[in-house]
Every structure is written in structure tokens, then in C-alpha cells.
Amino acid sequence: MTDNTTGTHGAILQDTAPTDGGPIVELRSTGKSYGNIRALHGVDLKVFANQVTCVLGDNGAGKSTLIKIISGLHQHTEGDLLVDGAPVRFGSPRDALDKGIATVYQDLATVPLMPVWRNFFLGSEMTKGPWPLRRLDIARMKETADRELRNMGIVLDDLEQPIGTLSGGQRQCVAIARAVYFGARVLILDEPTAALGVKQSGVVLKYIAAARERGLGVIFITHNPHHAYMVGDHFSVLRLGTLELSAERSDITLEELTNHMAGGAELAALKHELSQVRGVDTEELPEEEDLTAPVATGPEGKA
């Protein structure tokens, strides 16, 4: 309702994208309190184009709060949020979208009962005709959605089928393809692989890499260090609302990353899993008996 154009707000944004190589989105000692609960405190984060910035952390570490601030669902209460070097304060997800920051949420990426193509264009529908008769350009939208999905390697027979009939991985991929199409410069992915099987996770990771190749800055939220290490360029680990680690890929090994994530105690349990991931060196990981700390079996082990 706000813009009368065909809704491809991203097309305009691409012209204004910075070329100086500075971070697109930057957090400077940002924090957020809900009443007397401090969910996030003193977090620094830089998101560059062509990079996958991974934000890791266990449940309750503040990952969701972090992305809600960047995506405009919540506002930060301390520190600064900078986009293209200028401090901003988003009032709604629309504001973030207008700055080229698109978020793909784990469970609220799509409207299940609506057809795939309607989901693809939801909120940014293509229209034609003068105002009282302005209507959806259905043929063009279907064609575009089909083309964009095929570009991302998703082939669907029937764009008319409700998106709820697709698998979780496919839904995530449609949401990612949508964000990429609408000229997102920064793509925030909220635990895209959390609810997925191994194969589906692989598909999603492939699209994360594809999005990076297309020049996007990707913020990849996950609590799975394996997934993060496969595609990540920069790793930030959150623990109890503060930044525990911020490292470039060259400065850190999967072992160290996992160590930070799991606090060391769950390493032995993870080693078994790690050894099954191809290309991951598990020789140097400690055996269960090497650990001095008691081995916890559940995620509660972080204490």
C-alpha cells in the first residue's frame, strides 16, 4: 500500500549498494533488555558482502534476540546498529527490508495454505493497471517465481500447490530464493537447518553458498558448528547474551569452534558425529577418557 510500484523494492536498492568494501551491517556493543532481563549485552558484529557470518550459540544464548534487532522485529536498548555506516533504528521489518535486510525465519518463513507463487511474492506483489483496477500480474509473477526457483535449483511442477505441501527444506529454499530475488543485500537465516534432515540440510547449505556467490552478506544463525564451518567465513559464538568468540575462518578450526560451542564437555559425544562428516579431521579431537570434565549427554551440559 505504501509503494505503488510493482513492489520490487530490491531493484532500486542494488543501485545504492556500497562498493567501498565496508560492512553492510554492523553492531557496536549492542544490547537488548526485556524489562529487567538482559537478553543481549555488548555484542559486536560485522556483516560484509560476499561473506557468510555465522552466529552460533546454544538455546537461550541470545541468537534470536540478535536477529530480531537486525531484522527490525525488536529494537536494541544499548549500543548501535549501523547500516552502511549510518546508525539506524528499525520500527518494523518493513524498514529493514527497505534497507535490503531480509530475514528467513525458521518457522515463520511462509504462509502454508497459500500457493507457492503467492508466497514468493507476498508483501511485494507485482501489479499492473491504473489504481482502481490495479491488479496482480499473475502470469508475470508465476513466470518469475518459476525462473528464480529454477535458478536456485528448485524445480516444482505446480506453483499453485499450497506451500505447506512442500518439505521443510524446500520451504526454506523458496524463502531464500525469494529474499535473493528481492535484492536482499543481507540475508538473515534463523536456524534454517534446525528442523531438517541431513539431506535437506545439505540442500539449504548449498543455497547459502549460492547466495554468497551472488554477492550477499549472509548471517547464518545455527547451533550446529558442523553446518556453520562448512559455509562460514566468520564465526561469532554467543553465550548467555554476550559474545564469547569472534574469529575469522583462518583463525579457527572446527575443533576449536565446537569446543567454544559445547564448552568442551560434549566433545566426546560429538566426535562420533564429526567423524561421519566427510572432510572433517577428527584425529586431533580428544577421546572421552582424555577429558577431565564429566561428559554431559544432553544440551544442559553447558551450565
Place this chain on the structure above:
Amino acid sequence: MSQQSAPAVATPPAPGSQEKDGRTAQRPLAVRLLARPEVGVFLGAVAVYVFFLVAAPPVREASSMANILYQSSTIGIMAIPVALLMIGGEFDLSAGVAVVTSALTASMLAYQLSMNVWVGVIAALVVSLAIGFLNGWLVVRTGLPSFLITLGSFLILQGVNLAVTKLVTGNVATDDISNMDGFGQVKAVFASSFDIGGVQVKITIVWWLVFAAIATWVLLRTRYGNWIFAVGGNKDSARAVGVPVNFTKISLFMLVGFGAWFVGMHQLFSFNTVQSGEGVGQELIYISAAVIGGCLLTGGAGSAIGPVFGAFMFGMVQQGIVYAGWNPDWFKAFLGVMLLGAVMINLWVQRTATRR
């Protein structure tokens, strides 16, 4: 979600996609049609019509048909915005009494101030839209279920209707406005009738079908329609991709306000006075017509055409019972049976037709 799994909306498939993923097989046309809720309710409406054709011979006359359609249109005009609101994921229990509120406002304002009735009509429109806005605003601001909010406004309006009318007129009904300035013009818009082949046809039937056509077009072919499905289907997803959820919901409530105004004006200008205690229970008729018409109670799916057939079923039964010479008290019982039957048949048909 469990009620149906058919697509919320459907449009002709795009021609010629090159590559197939090979996982979907085209089901026969008849099965695909049956899976659509509008088709189910259409068949239901036909069944009810045939039943009364047999049971009540007077129904076969054209004038009876005009009467039945008229009865249906007074339900149908309200059922359309109520259905859109339901697709948008909300309820309005105050829709029934809001009709009377609107009529009372127009009538009393014009009569007491001795003004042209157009003034009252416009004022009533403002009041109706304001009630809709207030309902919607409270729902989006508080996040409470619209059932509770509009139950509140239903009780408030019901009380205000009676109390204010008694206060102003000293009576439970408003004064006759039929000889006031502008009455003829307004009546021509809201409550006139015209002649087709010797049969008197009420203008509300035309309005009903026009509104249904507009609503269908808006729902399936505009951004706003897309937003209605989205806010009803998954409000949070819709908000996250930039759909103005609050605007959409509030405007839907205001649309119900508009419907209430329209029906209120029709009642006022066909009967010249308004009984302040009327309208209670009508909201459930509207909601039933929408549900029978295939609108999902939890939002996110439905159509504007389905409620047209739903309203026709109601009008048919209401008049059919009279034509058949039965006790009209049976009407509500009939409605209940129809509602249950329609919902269950819809459910069964869709389960069968959408099985994969």
C-alpha cells in the same frame, strides 16, 4: 488447518513449464472441482433448492424465487465482508447488532434534527466504520482473540441500541421517517425494486451479486486480497515479509462496518422505522453462511462466492418453510442441521478429493 487442505486460492496454471519434478500427478477435473469448497456448497444449495421445489410447490413460481433471493441477499450482503474477515483470521460477533445501530443512527439523527435523511445516512456510515475501526484497533492492539473483543462490542451495542432509543424517542422503535426530505432518493438506492417480466425484484439482490463479484476480484486479483489470505494464514510470516498486518485487519473490520451500514440502511428504508432490539443472533447467521460457504474458521482459506451460496441456502430454507406451509419455528433447527451437514460433507469431500 485440519478442516481442509485445498489451496486457499486458485488460478489457471501457467502454460508450458519445461521441466517436471515428477512428483505430482494431475488428478481428474471432477475430483479437483469437488475439492474446492465453493463447489461443495453450490451442490448443497442445489440440493436444498430441489428439496423445496418438490416439498413446496409455490417455490416454483418466479415471484417466490424473487422473494427467496431477496431474503438471501439481506443475509448475503453481510456474509461477504464477514467471510473476508474470517479469511483474514478474525470474527465479528457485533455484526448483527451493528446493522441496527447503523439504522438507528441514521433514523434518529435525521428525525430529531429534522434534516435531509442523506445527512443521517452519511452519519450512520461514519458511525459504522468507526465501530469497525474500534473493533479492529482493539484486536490488533491488545492481541486478544477477536471473539472476546467483539463479544464485548456486541453487548455494548445491544445495550446502547435499546437505551439510547428509549432515551431519545421514549419508545423501543424509531419514528417513521418516510415523509422526510430525501427519503425517496435514499430508498431508491437501498430499498427499491424493479420489474423483470412482471416480477418485482428487489435492488438488494443486484447489490449482493455486485458486492460478491467485487469481493471475489479483490480477493484473488489484488495485493490487498493476497494480504487477506496471508494475515489469516500466518500473521507472523505475513508481518515478517512486510505485509501491513494491522492495516489489513482493521480495514477488514471496517468493511464489516460498511456491510452493516448497507444492510441497516436497507432495513430502515424498507420499513421506515427500526426496532431497537433487533439484530441479536443475526451475526451467527452471517458467520454460518460464511462457514457453509467454505471459509476456514481459523482463517487463511475461503472465497467470496461460497458465502453467496451459503446465504442462498439460508434464504431458501427461511422462505421455503413458509411456502411449504410448515411452522416457521423450524427454521433455526433446519439451519443447525444444514450447518452441521454442510461442514461435514465439505470435510468429507475435501478429505476424499485432496488425498494424496
